[in-house]
Amino acid sequence: MIHPVLLCGGSGTRLWPLSRKSYPKQFAKLLGDESLFQASARRLSGIGFETPLVVTGDPFRFIVTEQLAGIEKAPQAVLIEPEGRNTAPAILAAALHLEKTDPDALMLVAPSDHVIPDSDAFRAAVAAAAEQALKGDFVTFGIAPTRPETGYGYLELAKGADLAALCPQPLAGFIEKPGAGRASDMLAAGRFLWNAGIFLFTVRTLRRACEAHAPEILAGVTAALDQAECDLGFTRLAPDPWSELPDISVDYAIMEKAENLSVMPYHGHWSDLGGWDAVWLEAGPDLEGNVCSERATAIECRDTLLRSETEGQEIVGIGLSDTIAVAMGDAVLVAHKSEAQRVKEVVATLKASGAKQATEFPSDHRPWGWFESLATGPRFQVKRIVVKPGAALSLQSHHHRSEHWIVVQGTARITIGDEVKLVTENESVYVPLGAVHRMENPGKLPMVLIEVQTGSYLGEDDIVRYEDVYARR
Incomplete structure (x- = not known):
């Protein structure tokens, strides 16, 4: 059985004002009637999957259980981080929790805010990668690139690997987010994949890698779990040892140092929904390139996103082109679509000025x-x-x-x-x-x-x- 581990501790600042620290994007209904978190939980379920293990922060623990109940699912455990320390400690905490009952448990670690429309195809890719993971490899999932994207990290396939393969391939290494020229070169080379941040491996594989490459993280997370408290069915990791852990991703702490790496190419559609431009694209623009929510009207606009997030509030665009406009009761965002990645700068600016809208949801x-x-x-x-x-x-x-x-x-x-x-x-x-x-x-x-x-x-x-x-x- 595969144990899904859903990570949902991020703040999603690039989707402000709908996504804020007090209510981040994974819990919002950005596309359709389900939140991204609910869609992720539903996708990583079915035959061969255990119920999900969730790692989140204290403010979101009841949102997690409520949203899972909304799709008639229950978590096998919810681990509460005292504070965010990035993905390496969070993933290791989930692994050590599973280790108590099954040291060889097979873990599928995934962010809870991604969009993967074809759930069947993704589950098939996971099934195809399971054997390699059970043999002791870290299997990461790479997305076949469709454009020279500068907002994603990349995975480089080893020589002789097949980008079109339907089984895990040897991985040469991780590539940081590239510039535009480098991204174009990698797309043309045909041996690079987008790094989706999704991993399949056994608990034993992760423990051995931590013992070799990150013993201090292993010791700290072990202490935080050993001293954890049970609170209404939630597992609260102990704050003192947790606070001493480094703020580090699993890529830096483990994956870039490990030698037992494979990549499972995935050719289906995927998005990390990392900005309003991505939301515009995923929502399916009309013939004029416009995406309008309820209570939104576009008049002679092109390639524009208009969203009203407040009942009784209308938003109207006239003669706009390549524009993002998102209106809420306490904040309005208007930006050129090409500047979508700069929205996180807005959050920093508002925080510096003391505006509660920077982090607090209405x-x-x-x-x-x-x-x-x-x-x-x-x-x-x-x-x-x-x-x-x-x-x-x-x-x-x-x-x-x-x-x-x-x-x-x-x-x-x-x-x-x-x-x-x-x-x-x-x-x-x-x-x-x-x-x-x-x-x-x-x-x-x-x-x-x-x-x-x-x-x-x-x-x-x-x-x-x-x-x-x-x-x-």
Whole structure:
């Protein structure tokens, strides 16, 4: 059996404003009705595949389980990184977790934000590579290039290797992202593949390579896993040994030093969706080259992407060419399509200026549901809060604010001090400053309420928790 390992800790800054640190691109519905993470989990499933092992960060643990449940899947484990340390520690943590039950487990490591439309063809490529991996090779998957791309790393096939082969081929080495001229030369040479960052190998193979090439990473990850805590079914890696680990990719730490390397050529379609230009391409431009979302209109435009990400918000382009325009309730991006890779510079600039839009998503996702701020001003804030069926917020109090709650959909079970009562649509309650309170959704449909906060400080850190079914800290 193959154990899929899904990595989903990145921030996807090149797809800002839809992808942000608090809600990165792998969880967004960029193409179709499923998120990239859901599509990845579905792709790496079926006959011959175990349920996925996921490595992610603390803010995303409930998003992971919720999105897997949305496609009727459950993870075999979710490992929580105390902080991002790149792919080498994350992959090794997954391997050591699997090693506890099967030292020869076959791992398929993949990012959770790639687009591979033909799942059957990709699973066939994985099956064709399995024997070589079981023999002790690191098998990496190389994508047959279709253009002289400068945004990807490359894999160089060894002499005598066949780019068109349907089985793993010997690998000569890894090539960093090239300039335009070098990329054109490699495309013409016919022995280079795009590096997809997808690997197939056994736990034993990785352990031996770490012992030879990265013993300090092996020691640190082992300590982090040995000292890990179980938290509501999640495995929290210990923060102290984890913080001492280098921030390093598996390519640099292991693959570029190993000799037992093979590459499985893949000739199907693939994209890492690394920018809005890639989204434009993957979405399928019309005859004028335009891609428009719902609530988007293009008038005499060519080769343009127009997206509105907010209900009730219309975006209209007139006479545009080679333009990207993405509108959200709190931020708008307008760029020439050729400058798509520079969007990450926008995030850095906004962070330097202290703009919360750089990292914070307008909708704040929580294990019980989500909320968004509708209006703010001196000493007040208005929020819309959506609570999932059967979910409950923590029992809590605030030092600096009072709250009014107005239920607009469903029924809420409200606790204020010693009183517990049901509040239905068009009814409201008042939560005084300092009162211990909780809201729950006892129904079978989402419950929606409007919250009006008033006080001297309205930050999310003004919460004293007494009980929490999600064991948040």
